[in-house]
Amino acid sequence: MDSKGPSLYSPADPSVDLSRSVEEDSMVDGPLISADALHSAIRREFQTVPTPCKAGLLSLLHVVYVVLSMCVAVLCLLKVGQEEVCASILGKVQGDSVIVFGKACLWLLVLLFTWCVQHHHSRARSRGYLRFYRQMQGLKHLPLTVHSAGNVLLLVVLAARLSATLQAYMLLSVLGLELLVALPCLVYYTVKVMQFNRERAAPDVSHEEHTHNFSVTSLPTETGFREGSNLEEVVEKQADLIEYLKQHNTLLSKRLLNLTAQH
Template sequence: MNFRDESFMPDDDRAPVLAAGPETHFKPIKTIPVFSLHLLISTIISFTGIVLAMILPESKRCEAYFIMLYLRALFWLITLMIDHIVKHMHEKSRLSGYIDFHKATAMHRSVPFYIVTLWNNVIIVIQTLTQHYYGDNFTSHCIQGFLSPIAYITLFNVVETFFLFIVVGSYIARVYKFNNSGLPPDALNGNFNDNIGSVGVLHPHAHLVELIEKQADLISYLKDHNTNLNQKLIQLSTDLNILRGEMINREAE
C-alpha cells in the first residue's frame, strides 16, 4: 500500500503550505481604542475651553487663554505619540501579510496628526499677530467678550474636534470592517496574482514601482513564514527524537 497516496493523506497534509500553522491566523488591528482615546482627549480639551470661557471672570480670561495654549501643546505631543503607536500597529499588520490594507489606510491614519499640527500652526500665527499688533495692550484685549483670545481658541478646538470625529470615525469604521472580515493575508487570498506572476512577470499596464513594492513585501512575508516553518520543523524533529528515545528505553526495559 502506498501511504503517500493522497486518498490516505489527512486533509491538513493536502492544504497549502502557506495556510499551515497559527501564524497565518487573522490578527486584528487594535487601533480603534487608541484613536477613540484621541477623540476623547480632544473633546475634553474643547469642553475645558468652553467651561473656562463661561465661568471665569473677565480678569481671568488671559489665564484661561494660556491654559488652553498649554493644553494645545500637550495635545500635539499626545497626537504625535498616538501617530507612532498606530503606525507601529499597522506595520505589524503589514509584516503579517496584510499589505493592501496597509497601503489603503496609509494616508487616512495620518490625517489626525496633520489636522492637529495644522491647527496648532494656525494658532501660533494668530498668537504672533496679536502679540505683534497689540503689544503691551494684549492683556486688555483678553477680556473683550466673544472676540477674546479664549473664545477664538475654544472655537478653533471645537472645529478641530468636529473634523477629527469625521476623519477618525471613518477610519474606525474601516478598521472595524477589516477586523470583522477575518481575511487571510494577501499572499493567501490571491491579491498578488492580479499584477505579479510567480517569477515576477510584469503585465503590460502594470505600474513598475507598485509591482516592485508588492514583490518586496511578498518576499518579506514569505521569508518570515519560512522562518516560522523552519522553527516548527526543528521543534517537531526534537520532539520526535525524544519520543524515539523513550520508545527505545521502554523496549530495553
C-alpha cells in the same frame, strides 16, 4: 573480444535499487499532513490590530479638551462675571496660556497615538496584510496632520495680538474646526480597523492563491508590471511580498515540523 569488466548495459546492482526504493517508500509512507490541519494552524496566527480602543480614548480626550477650553474661554477670556472663579482655579496663569498648554499636551498624545498606529500597522504588513497597510497609509497620519495645522492656526491667532474678545472667539473657532475634522477621521479609522479585525482574513498572498485556484476568469494580480502601472509602486509591492514570503516560509516550516511530530 570479450571484456572481463562489467558490461555497459549490464543491469544495475539490485541491492542499490532496493535501498533506493526503501528510502523513497519511507519518504512516501511518512506521516502526511492534511491541508485542513495546516490551514487551520496558519489561521490561528491571525493577530488583531489593537488600536481602536486607543483611537476611542483619544477621541474622548479631544472632546473633553474642547469642552474645557470653551469653559476657560468663557470664564477667563470673555469674562462673563466669573473672574473670581477663574482666578481661584487658574491662579495667575492666563486663560489663553492654559488653552495653549492643553493643546500642546493633546498634540503630544496624538503624536504618541500615530507612532503606536504605525508600529501595529507595520506588524500587520510583516504578517502579509499589504492591502490593509496601504489602504490605511494616509488615514493613520491624518489626525496628526489636522492637529499640527490647528497648532499653526493657534500660533497665528496669538501672534496677531487681537482684542481679548476677538481672540477668544478665534481660538474657539480653530478648536471647533479642528474637532469637526479630526473626530470623523478617528471614527472612520476605528471602523475600518474593527472591520479588519472582525473579518480575520488570510494574508493577501493566500487570498490571491485562493482566487486564482477557484476563479478561471480572475484578473492578474498586482504583483506584476503591466502597461499603465506605476513602476515604483509595483516594485514596492514586490518587495513587500518577498519580505512576507520569507517570513511565511519560516513559519510554514515550523508548522510542518510540529505537525509531523504530532503525527
